[in-house]
Amino acid sequence: MKALKIETTLFVFENENELPEDVSKLIDLAKKARLKAYAPYSNFAVGAAILLDNNEVVTGSNQENASYPSGLCAERTAIYYAGAKYPDAKILKIAIVAGSLKFETSQPIPPCGACRQAIAEYEVNQKTNIEIYFMGTSGNILKSNSLENLLPLIFDKSQL
Ligand code: THU
Numbered sequence: 001m002k003a004l005k006i007e008t009t010l011f012v013f014e015n016e017n018e019l020p021e022d023v024s025k026l027i028d029l030a031k032k033a034r035l036k037a038y039a040p041y042s043n044f045a046v047g048a049a050i051l052l053d054n055n056e057v058v059t060g061s062n063q064e065n066a067s068y069p070s071g072l073c074a075e076r077t078a079i080y081y082a083g084a085k086y087p088d089a090k091i092l093k094i095a096i097v098a099g100s101l102k103f104e105t106s107q108p109i110p111p112c113g114a115c116r117q118a119i120a121e122y123e124v125n126q127k128t129n130i131e132i133y134f135m136g137t138s139g140n141i142l143k144s145n146s147l148e149n150l151l152p153l154i155f156d157k158s159q160l
Contacts, residue, residue, distance in 0.1 A: 006152045011143040019141065023133055026051055026095040027141065033059035034097050037074065040064060046074035046098040046109070050082050052089040058082040074098070075115035079122060090126045094119070099137035106139035116151040123147040124156045 016024055026049045034047025039062055046062045060078030064071035075096060082091060099105030111119065111134065123130045129146035144150050 008149045008152065009145075010149065011145075013141040013143065016141065019133075022051065023093065023095065023131075026057065026093055027097060027133065027135065029057055029059055030095040030097040033061045033074070033078075034099075035061075037061035038063045039101065041066075041068065041071075043101040044098070045101050046096065048074040048078040048097075049095045050078050050091055051093040052082060052086055053092055054086060054089045056086060056089065058085065073112060073115050075111045076118045079115075079118055083122065090128055091119075091122050091130045093131040093133065096132070096134040097137065098134070104138055105136035108135045108140055108142040110134055110142070110150065113151075116147060117155070119147045120151055120154045120156060124154070124158075 013019055016027060019027065029049035030047040033049055034045050037045035037047065039045045041064050047059065049057055049059045051057055058078055058081050060074050060081055062071065062074045063077055096111060098109035119130060123146065132144045132147060132150065133141055135141040148154060
């Protein structure tokens with residue numbers, strides 16, 4: 001037996017002033033989208049903004065449901081909207097802002113596993129990396145250069 005070591009690298013921005021201008025704008029749009037979250041059950045609101053290579057930005061927020069599993073995360077709301085509206089565009093960057101509606105969330109909140117799997121589908125199909133930036137409602141912003149960095153050992157269509 002031998003060990004298989006998997007490494008990943010993320011980048012930390014201490015605040016929004018350190019971000020490139022286009023990313024800072026995308027974070028602002030994710031913050032705005034977060035304000036439209038429908039999260040009466042968890043009181044945890046998430047906004048996502050996606051920059052496409054046609055220069056369009058698509059946003060989404062989490063949408064909950066009285067039947068809890070029927071709700072959808074912000075990232076998937078946004079990426080499915082992007083796929084539905086601009087099926088030929090490539091996804092360049094995703095910004096995610098997430099946090100409690102009851103208290104400050106100062107640590108970066110990464111996309112959940114199901115959202116990573118959903119984003120992976122698009123990254124695999126378009127054959128170019130998707131940059132992912134995520135933060136709480138304040139504090140550091142983390143950057144991943146690709147979805148693959150957040151989800152090593154991706155299950156994708158090549159295995160079907
Ligand atoms: N949520 C997201 O929108 N994105 C994630 O990646 C994690 C969780 C939402 C789902 C639910 O509405 C609330 O946050 C609490 O889980």
